[in-house]
Amino acid sequence: MPIPLEDNFADIIGKAQRGLKLSDSALAARAGLPVEAVQRLCAGSFDAAAACLVAPPLGLNPRALLEMGQNEYAPTPIGPFDGLAQFNTVFGDMTVNAYLVWEPTTRDAAVFDTGGDCTAIIEQMHSLGLTLRIIFLTHTHGDHIFDLDRLRHLTGAPAFVSSREPLEGAESIEPGREFSLGSLRVGTRLTWGHSRGGMTYVVTGLGRPVAVVGDALFAGSMGGGSVSYEDALRTDLEEIFSLPDDTILCPGHGPMTSVAEEREHNPFFATRP
Numbered sequence: 403m404p405i406p407l408e409d410n411f412a413d414i415i416g417k418a419q420r421g422l423k424l425s426d427s428a429l430a431a432r433a434g435l436p437v438e439a440v441q442r443l444c445a446g447s448f449d450a451a452a453a454c455l456v457a458p459p460l461g462l463n464p465r466a467l468l469e470m471g472q473n474e475y476a477p478t479p480i481g482p483f484d485g486l487a488q489f490n491t492v493f494g495d496m497t498v499n500a501y502l503v504w505e506p507t508t509r510d511a512a513v514f515d516t517g518g519d520c521t522a523i524i525e526q527m528h529s530l531g532l533t534l535r536i537i538f539l540t541h542t543h544g545d546h547i548f549d550l551d552r553l554r555h556l557t558g559a560p561a562f563v564s565s566r567e568p569l570e571g572a573e574s575i576e577p578g579r580e581f582s583l584g585s586l587r588v589g590t591r592l593t594w595g596h597s598r599g600g601m602t603y604v605v606t607g608l609g610r611p612v613a614v615v616g617d618a619l620f621a622g623s624m625g626g627g628s629v630s631y632e633d634a635l636r637t638d639l640e641e642i643f644s645l646p647d648d649t650i651l652c653p654g655h656g657p658m659t660s661v662a663e664e665r666e667h668n669p670f671f672a673t674r675p
Contacts, residue, residue: 404479405490405497408656409623411453411471412446414669417624418460419444421631432459448472461635463672470622475667477621477659480650485586485608487526488658493518493545500546501614501652503605504532505584512536512583513559514603514614515654516549524556535583537561540616541597542569546654564592566599577601591641593618595634596625602641604649611649613661615642619651621659624670635670643671 409417419429426444430437433455443452448471457464469475480486487502500517504510511532513523527534534557539547542563554561554571562581565574577592586607594600596617605612617625619638627634642651647662665673 404476405488405499405657407470407476407622408620408653409470410446411448411467412444414462414467414470414623415443415453415456415460417626417631418462418670421627421634422460424459429456429459457669462669463675465675466622466667466669466672469667470669475622477657477663477667480658483609483650486612486650486652488652489517489522489526491517491519491522493548496545497655498545499652499654499656502526502532503583503586503608503612503614504530505586505607508584509533510535510584512538512581512588513553514538514652515540515546515616516553518545518548520549520553520556523553534559536581537572538588538601538603538614539563539569539572540602540614540618540654541600542567543597543617546616564594564599564601566592566594567597591637593634593637593641595627595630595632595637598629600625600637604645611646612652613642613645613649614652615654617654618642619664619668620653620656621651621664622656622668624668625654639671 426440430440439452454464457467489500498517501514503512509532561572563569563572568574581588589604591602593602603614649661651659
């Protein structure tokens, strides 16, 4: 079953509104709407005309927001891709993603985050004859690192995390550091704002570039900029949207997507009116 989008139109409006610190009344005034119309949108009652009016003061693309409100956007499924697997596990009342990347010739592998349960990751590594060489953490929120100790214990693989979010059991690294995994290369980019040390890992050497973005970006949305909304937007643009259009994006929640699709359909970043 396909993984649903992490956010709906009301989630998107709410993230932008909180990020810009706009009250319902302030947003209504800027949009030229009654405050009740804004409150209905925020409560999940979609109105296309109202959505088009609130989008500009929120810095959102009106066309892309309409697509989300009318359930017209879902990223094209990535499909089978040699060297990449996504794992979607339950954590409390939500689901969270982890990823397995491997070098098809040497069978050396890396895991990105652990999700709520690393059992399926271990099973797939065994079935494919992979050896886990390294664990990368996009950030240290509990849903992303819940099974880290178990994964480390079972595999002996070292873990790495941003120096901005030091974590016991993981080595702190600075953005810009590069790693090798057989013929693959893994670069590190700071994409912070949702968390203080959010890290995006860019893997090259497979059939397409792969960027594991954690909660910096979702299909059709982005992580909440609870630390810094401004820096979340800025670093996403600088570090993720500067990647090639065919780059596969692997978010911490929701389905995989691509730079091209998010440039077209993500209300926070869409470039076409």
